[in-house]
Amino acid sequence: PPPAEKMKLGSAAAMSLFLSLAGRRCARTASAFVPSLTRAAFGPSASASASASAASSRVVASDNLAASTRLGMSTAAPEKAEAKAGDEEEAGGGGPPELPTNENDDGLLRLRHTSAHVMAMAVQQAFPEAQVTIGPWIDNGFYYDFYFPDTTDPETGDVVPGRKLTDQDLKKIKKNMDKIISKDYPILREEVTREEAKKMIEDIGEPFKLEILDSIKTEPITIYKIGEEWWDLCAGPHVESTGKLPKKAIQLRSVAGAYWRGDENREMLQRIYATAWHDAGQLKQYKKMLEEAKKRDHRMLGKKLDLFSIQEDAGGGLVFWHPKGSVIRTEIEDFWKDTHRENGYDLVYSPHIANLELWKTSGHNDFYRDGMFQAMDVENEEYQIKPMNCPFHCLMYKDDMRSYRDLPIRWAELGTVYRYERSGTLHGLMRVRGFTQDDAHIFCLPDQLEDEIVGVLDMFETILSRFGFDKYDIMLSTRPDKSVGSDDIWDKSTNALTAALKTKGWDYTVDDGGGAFYGPKIDLKIKDAIGRTWQCSTVQCDFNLPDRFDLEYVTKEGTRERPIMLHRAIFGSVERFFGILVENTAGDFPLWLAPTQLRLLPVTDSVKDFCLDVKRKAARLGLRVEVDRGAERLAKQIRNAEQQRVPIMAVVGEKEVETGTLAVRSRKEGDLGSFEIDELLGELTRCVEYAEEMTVMGKKEVKEEEKSE
Numbered sequence: 001p002p003p004a005e006k007m008k009l010g011s012a013a014a015m016s017l018f019l020s021l022a023g024r025r026c027a028r029t030a031s032a033f034v035p036s037l038t039r040a041a042f043g044p045s046a047s048a049s050a051s052a053s054a055a056s057s058r059v060v061a062s063d064n065l066a067a068s069t070r071l072g073m074s075t076a077a078p079e080k081a082e083a084k085a086g087d088e089e090e091a092g093g094g095g096p097p098e099l100p101t102n103e104n105d106d107g108l109l110r111l112r113h114t115s116a117h118v119m120a121m122a123v124q125q126a127f128p129e130a131q132v133t134i135g136p137w138i139d140n141g142f143y144y145d146f147y148f149p150d151t152t153d154p155e156t157g158d159v160v161p162g163r164k165l166t167d168q169d170l171k172k173i174k175k176n177m178d179k180i181i182s183k184d185y186p187i188l189r190e191e192v193t194r195e196e197a198k199k200m201i202e203d204i205g206e207p208f209k210l211e212i213l214d215s216i217k218t219e220p221i222t223i224y225k226i227g228e229e230w231w232d233l234c235a236g237p238h239v240e241s242t243g244k245l246p247k248k249a250i251q252l253r254s255v256a257g258a259y260w261r262g263d264e265n266r267e268m269l270q271r272i273y274a275t276a277w278h279d280a281g282q283l284k285q286y287k288k289m290l291e292e293a294k295k296r297d298h299r300m301l302g303k304k305l306d307l308f309s310i311q312e313d314a315g316g317g318l319v320f321w322h323p324k325g326s327v328i329r330t331e332i333e334d335f336w337k338d339t340h341r342e343n344g345y346d347l348v349y350s351p352h353i354a355n356l357e358l359w360k361t362s363g364h365n366d367f368y369r370d371g372m373f374q375a376m377d378v379e380n381e382e383y384q385i386k387p388m389n390c391p392f393h394c395l396m397y398k399d400d401m402r403s404y405r406d407l408p409i410r411w412a413e414l415g416t417v418y419r420y421e422r423s424g425t426l427h428g429l430m431r432v433r434g435f436t437q438d439d440a441h442i443f444c445l446p447d448q449l450e451d452e453i454v455g456v457l458d459m460f461e462t463i464l465s466r467f468g469f470d471k472y473d474i475m476l477s478t479r480p481d482k483s484v485g486s487d488d489i490w491d492k493s494t495n496a497l498t499a500a501l502k503t504k505g506w507d508y509t510v511d512d513g514g515g516a517f518y519g520p521k522i523d524l525k526i527k528d529a530i531g532r533t534w535q536c537s538t539v540q541c542d543f544n545l546p547d548r549f550d551l552e553y554v555t556k557e558g559t560r561e562r563p564i565m566l567h568r569a570i571f572g573s574v575e576r577f578f579g580i581l582v583e584n585t586a587g588d589f590p591l592w593l594a595p596t597q598l599r600l601l602p603v604t605d606s607v608k609d610f611c612l613d614v615k616r617k618a619a620r621l622g623l624r625v626e627v628d629r630g631a632e633r634l635a636k637q638i639r640n641a642e643q644q645r646v647p648i649m650a651v652v653g654e655k656e657v658e659t660g661t662l663a664v665r666s667r668k669e670g671d672l673g674s675f676e677i678d679e680l681l682g683e684l685t686r687c688v689e690y691a692e693e694m695t696v697m698g699k700k701e702v703k704e705e706e707k708s709e
Contacts, residue, residue: 098527099277099289099531100277100278101139101533102139103475103509104473104509107239108276108278110239111244111245111246112141113137113236113237114238114244115177115245115250115274115276116143116144116274117187118242118245119144119274120135120146120230120232121180122173122177123176125176126172127148127163129148129151129162130148131149131208132146132209133145133146133147133209134212135232139533140275141253141273142275143271143272144271144272145269145271146269146270146272147208147260147267147269148162148163148164150162165272170255173252177250181245184241184243185241186227187225187226187238187239187242188227189225190225191221192221192222192223193220194219194221197221197233198210200231209233222236224238245276246277246279249282250274250275250276250283251287252272252273253275254273255271255272256270256271256273257424264422289530293532296530296582296584298429298578298583299428301582302325302429302579302582305644307328307582308320308321308429309322315433316423316426317423317431317432323595324595325595327624328595329574331592332571332581332593333414335463335466337414343458343459344410346409346410348411350392350396350413350415351386351392352386353384354386354392355381356382358384362388362390362548362549363548364391371419371420372387372419372420373385385418386415389417389439390439390441390567392415394545394546394549395549396411398549398550401554402443402563403553404445406553407444407445407448407553407563408445408448410440410442412438414436414438415437416435417436417437418434419435421433430579432573432575435576436573436575437569437573438569438573438577439567439569440567440568440569441566442456443564443566444563444566445564446492449493449496449541450500452566453496453539456500456539456566456568457504457539458504460570461504463570464526464537467584468584468590472525472527474501475509475511475514475522475523475524476511476521477514477516477520477522478494478510478512478514479515480514480515481513483515483517484543484547489564490520490543493519500522508522517544518540518541518543520540520541521538521539522538522540528584529584534580536570536577536580537572538567538568538569538572539567540567542565542567543562543564543565546563547562587645588667590693591647591688591691591693592691594645597625597648598623598646598647598650598684599626599641599648600650601628601637601641601652602628602652604630607652607654608630611652614677617677618684623688638651642667646667647667647693648666648667648684648694649667650680651663661675662674664680666693666694669693672694672695672696674698675698679698680698
């Protein structure tokens with residue numbers, strides 16, 4: 001095509017080119033990726049159009065184009081991806097069923113726990129020198145840590161370095177596992193004394209097990225046996241026999257390094273990660289989810305969309321927010337602040353460092369020292385960069401004598417904290433050293449507690465649903481064996497949490513004894529577009545800090561009592577939530593969050609002044625509008641806007657300047673027709689305010705041949 005500045009395109013010709021360029025690419029990818037993007041769509045209208053378009057994704061290229069443009073298909077997958085048989089049926093039926101979790105499927109948890117034991121037995125069959133350490137279940141499977149000591153060659157006497165596990169080794173281990181499963185060994189639970197357990201461990205030469213035994217404070221000691229072939233210290237639970245394990249639903253995935261007890265001065269272990277499911281179909285579904293997760297990796301999209309970076313020259317785990325990422329973060333924080341003000345919270349700010357004595361008073365220096373950076377010397381006093389915000393809010397509460405009439409007090413802060421994380425644990429935005437907690441603390445009376453918790457749960461729902469998260473896994477964690485506070489206050493607080501969940505009508509599971517030592521809590525995990533769960537929100541009662549800081553209020557009777565303190569976070573951390581949001585949307589943000597909401601694509605240089613006037617007018621309304629530089633051909637401008645996930649685009653030619661209109665196209669809805677400028681900006685403003693996608697149709701241009709008819 002000729003250079004853009006030489007083209008004389010009206011809106012009809014420009015939009016025709018627009019459609020053809022988008023169509024060639026979108027048609028190839030639409031049918032393959034409708035299912036996952038249907039789940040990712042924001043709002044009921046988007047979901048409805050997604051499911052409808054998914055059902056017709058096999059028809060013809062033009063139908064594929066319609067479906068894909070409504071959902072922004074062109075950005076969800078590589079261009080060469082092809083649909084597999086059955087994908088369309090999954091899409092039409094709303095996608096595959098959700099995978100079970102350890103929390104909602106006790107059988108799956110048992111299966112994974114037993115699989116870990118079988119894997120450990122298989123490893124020691126293949127490599128008798130291997131020493132076992134720990135092997136817990138995790139969210140999507142299990143792992144086991146092994147130590148491979150140096151050995152001595154019996155012929156030469158030379159020292160042979162400890163084995164480094166390879167992919168071939170994993171295949172050998174899996175074959176051994178299959179044999180163990182086929183033999184259907186019974187899983188036997190046995191109780192022994194501490195002395196008996198110690199002798200059993202010494203007899204097989206497992207020094208790590210001795211350390212584990214020392215850490216077990218309860219008696220009797222329980223062990224689980226695989227027949228009479230193998231055993232380990234374990235509290236259970238397990239399946240009845242190895243034959244209950246599905247061979248084809250277990251996969252050994254990778255090997256990683258891990259220090260024993262997380263101490264870099266201790267032995268380096270080799271950790272085998274594995275996954276296990278009820279059947280091969282679930283394993284296949286899980287592997288598909290992993291493939292989709294790779295395409296949505298927030299680290300890759302963050303670079304591609306120029307949202308953020310981790311500058312190693314400045315240090316690992318420290319986030320640099322680029323202009324586009326900063327726009328999104330600002331929108332997130334502004335909505336968070338507005339919602340808190342509407343719900344009776346006061347916003348506060350606190351320092352980034354404090355005297356070390358504060359952290360001794362709070363207990364962080366005793367119980368959280370490993371997660372804190374080293375203190376710094378300031379005029380012969382030690383100061384600590386803050387790992388948490390809570391002690392600051394306690395000091396602010398204590399700054400004045402509070403009356404029962406003052407309560408509840410609700411303080412919220414977007415407070416940046418700093419945690420010491422080893423370099424090997426850092427991961428994009430998900431695990432960093434400096435991050436902003438969306439922290440809030442509520443100080444209330446005992447009889448206010450239930451209402452305050454209901455209010456917190458309401459805010460969870462209001463804020464998370466704004467970002468497209470409306471499916472949750474909820475856990476109520478109760479009093480552990482070691483705790484502070486009276487029986488009465490624990491009972492009242494646990495009852496208040498339970499009653500609040502019932503008021504909301506939310507299903508939840510109970511983690512008996514899983515609460516913090518200072519109080520019971522509710523944790524909420526959100527489910528993303530591809531079925532993964534992420535821990536985000538929490539509300540926790542705290543009976544510890546009010547005691548440590550001697551917090552009081554004056555009662556009606558004039559006596560002094562301790563307030564109940566609630567810790568509460570919704571995002572958990574802004575950085576981590578942003579990473580989750582990027583992966584949930586695949587970088588295709590809804591209109592209200594998009595860093596650029598409208599991009600104007602000038603056909604010629606002569607229309608640029610018109611475009612800049614539109615941009616200035618939009619900016620006064622709070623809209624984010626960009627004008628393409630126009631240095632590229634129109635085809636390239638369109639392609640760039642598509643790749644950068646711009647939700648609304650408008651091709652501007654000489655005819656648009658003459659008529660004062662714009663030919664508008666939505667990534668999700670396709671061609672929207674022609675709009676007068678004020679009409680378009682007004683509709684965009686409305687959509688942004690209500691977090692909606694633009695679906696209103698403008699005027700359709702009538703072609704000359706249609707007029708003559």
